[in-house]
Amino acid sequence: MPLNRFPVIPAVPAVVCAVAVATATACAPSQSAAASASPGTAGVTAPTANTGSTAGTGSTTGAPGIGDPDFPGGGNGGYDVEHYDLKLSYDPASRNLAGSTTIRAKATQDLTSFDLDLHGLTVSRVTVDGTAAAFSRRDDELVVTPAGRIADGGKFAVTIGYSGVPRSLRSASLGEYGFIATPDGAFVTCEPDGAKTWFPSNDHPADKATYDFQITVPAGLTAIANGEMSGTPRTTAGKTTFVWREKHPMASYLATMTTGKFQVRTGTSAGGLPIYAAVADSFRGSLDTLIAQTGTITDYWSSVFGPYPFSSTGGVIDDHAVGYALENQTKPIYGGFSPEPAIIAHELAHQWFGNSLSVSRWRDLWLNEGFATYAEWLWAEHSGQGTADATFRRYYANEADPMWSYPPGVARADDLFNAAVYTRGAMALHALRREIGDQSFFPLIRQWTAAHRYGNVTTPEFLALAERVSGKNLTPLFDAWLFRPGRPAPVA
Known part of the structure; x- marks a missing residue:
């Protein structure tokens, strides 16, 4: 999860996943x-992508929750997402995000309506398989009513056009998360349910999918997403479009579209794994260390935990000082600090534990x-620190x-x-x-x-x-x- 939301204890060489800005208050067990x-x-x-459906009850309305007993409003029922195709444009000056998301899914019951998770933003149109669909909003639920019934087991594509100024989320234990505007772009860290701040989704880790990203930003800025870049960024009329693809299943909270002014370097680990590292200008002195440690630690974890599950590794340091990090799939992000090896070890271990193997329920x-x-303790053992x-x-x-x-x-x-x-x-x-x-x-x-x-x-x-x-x-x-x-x- 977001790395080190808890403080490092000086006497112990361990960093909790989210560099701490405040000590969590312990509570009695529930x-x-x-x-x-x-x-x-x-x-x-455990919920899966099709729990939370009302199959077998005669209802054709997809449930507004996926079936997680402790987060009854998390995700949605009635369908299983297979792929997200995000085509988005972001302007840091106005903080406006505009574009569309196409979701390819499979129905797990007969559906005459289903929900998507979306926080704020204005929806202009919705189509299902190319035909206009009715839609309504209820809090963070986007309720879609297609023109015709979708049969149980049927595959369908829903496209949502939307725009507006994304609003991040905040909690007492986490602070700010989701889509966070910065002076030169956006810092995007979504655990546990912040994906809905920038794209409509089945926002729960029980429903994983593959992703394509097409992100357009003002020329001179970089747009970073998960997986690997497809081709060379294209600049036209003062705007540059970056295309990324994550071909491995990914939980929605691990998706990112971090943008801004970055120094970028690519390379290969000693084990042959491609590495993508990016740092904000103010952290340019950390770029060499970030790429070197990322490669070394990823290779080591591959010998301990089993083969690395994705096609590339990496890391991003932004200058937005949230004081934590998050294990965004293939590219952990560090918010406003140069990470110590223990923190990098923690975030890269998450590529196995959390990213490849994702929880079915938040408990x-x-x-x-x-x-x-x-894994931090194991890294300390390996590196002779205790x-x-x-x-x-x-x-x-x-x-x-x-x-x-x-x-x-x-x-x-x-x-x-x-x-x-x-x-x-x-x-x-x-x-x-x-x-x-x-x-x-x-x-x-x-x-x-x-x-x-x-x-x-x-x-x-x-x-x-x-x-x-x-x-x-x-x-x-x-x-x-x-x-x-x-x-x-x-x-x-």
């Missing part, structure tokens, strides 16, 4: 967290943040840490990015490593990334795999570290 006393009772059936966020935080065990023990020694009251295996909707999800989640992995040994732990991680490559995952799935690989009953360990409030018993 009812659901307290009730989840063991892995066997930890969750509900399982520790599968992203606990894994990426533990063992993961020493880091674990320093955290464990603090009996008064508020994270002990927050079970990370059931992330709370009202405090999703609590430090416990990061640090205690990482501690759970280290406790597992000590219990089953390196000879089982690292093969387990590689099996996990291979089995669910480009897919969606839940906590019960990971726990079941850990027991199969280790041949051990791990219920007491996971119960203590993930599902119960309180400081677990010491690890031997």
Whole structure:
């Protein structure tokens, strides 16, 4: 998630995913967290892109939520998005965004209407398969009524024309996110539900899709999106168009169209992976380090976690000082600072944990943040800065840490990015490593990334795999570290 929204603790070489601007306030576990006393009772059936539909009930109205029990308004039901085609033009002077989004999807029930997520912006037209469709707005829902019924299993394309000044979102725990205007462009970081601030979407990680981006900006600016650039940017009449394509499935919150004045460099890692690095002019001195460390760390994680899941790696440093970073797919972005290697290690680990393997429901966020935080500890081990065990023990020694009251295996909707999800989640992995040994732990991680490559995952799935690989009953360990409030018993 956004890297380091929590402070770095000087005594511990770990940086929580989002460079901290404020310390998260620990809260007592929610009812659901307290009730989840063991892995066997930890969750509900994971939503997929077609849950939340009303198939089988006789209704032909797609649900306004995808089926995530803790985020009932997140995403939408009734269809599964396969591809987004975004053609957008942005003018930093007026802050106006204009263009269209075409969504190719497959119906998972008969549909006479369905919802898309869209925050603000003015919709001028909607078509379904080229025919004008009726539409209405309800809060952040765009309700589309096609001219004819879409049959269950039928594929369709909906195109939305829209424009306006995007409005970012803000939360007490995250600060500002989504489409954030800057003096020379935009800083776009969308976790958890900020994609809707700049394009209509099924804005939930349970519905992943491929993407094409065609982004036009004033000449002299750079437009950066996910995946790889197609061809050379074209400049006409004072405007330049950049075309990007992400051919691998991607959760909506990982999409970006960051724009502005950047110094850009491309290269190749020692392992042969293409790298794209861009930094704002004020960070030009960091460009060499960013591209070198990105290549080195990506290659190392490929040896630890399994093959890199995408076609390129990279990073972006913008001069918009939000004080955090986000693991935008293929191009983590760092907001207003030059990242230390631990932060880069965290964000690049997310390319496996969060990006390739995406959560099916937000309560399982520790599968992203606990894994990426533990990756920081592994990077410290690899680079001779201290063992993961020493880091674990320093955290464990603090009996008064508020994270002990927050079970990370059931992330709370009202405090999703609590430090416990990061640090205690990482501690759970280290406790597992000590219990089953390196000879089982690292093969387990590689099996996990291979089995669910480009897919969606839940906590019960990971726990079941850990027991199969280790041949051990791990219920007491996971119960203590993930599902119960309180400081677990010491690890031997």
